[in-house]
Amino acid sequence: MSAGVISPERLSEVLRLATALADRVLDAQIAGRPVPADQAGALAKAAGLLHDYGVDWPPLLTQALYGLAPDTDAAVVEPKSAVALPNADLDGLSRFFAGFRKGTSKP
Structure with missing residues (x-):
């Protein structure tokens, strides 16, 4: 994977x-x-990438991420062949999403 600018077509995809x-x-x-952990992680990574490139999240993505937040009743399970993810930083992800919660106001 190369670092740099991603084309608009790839961001759209x-x-x-x-x-x-x-x-x-x-x-x-x-x-x-239950939502498999690999799907929850992929969704979080995609949201982070879109955020990094200034792409607004669709409401569906925002709603799904709120449902996956640790303080909700949504269940997230590990895949059957549980493998430790060396680059998974759950505390970092929690802090990342907490920033969005503080920045949004609910009517």
């Missing part, structure tokens, strides 16, 4: 895929099914 994944996550949350 990331946005499309993140929206599709957010739809699956919300469907699982509504049905009371």
Whole structure:
């Protein structure tokens, strides 16, 4: 993977895929099914990438991320072949999402 500027076409594809994944996550949350940790992580990484490039999140992505926040009732489970993720920084992700919660006001 190379560092640098991502083309608008690639950002558009990331946005499309993140929206599709957010739809699956919300469907699982509504049905009371657990959300696999790899899907939750992929959604968080996509949201971070979009944020880094100044792309506004679609409401579906925001809603899915709020549902995955640690203080909600949403269940997140490890995949069956649980493998420790060396680059997973759960505390960092929690702080990352906390910044968005403080920045938004609910009507």
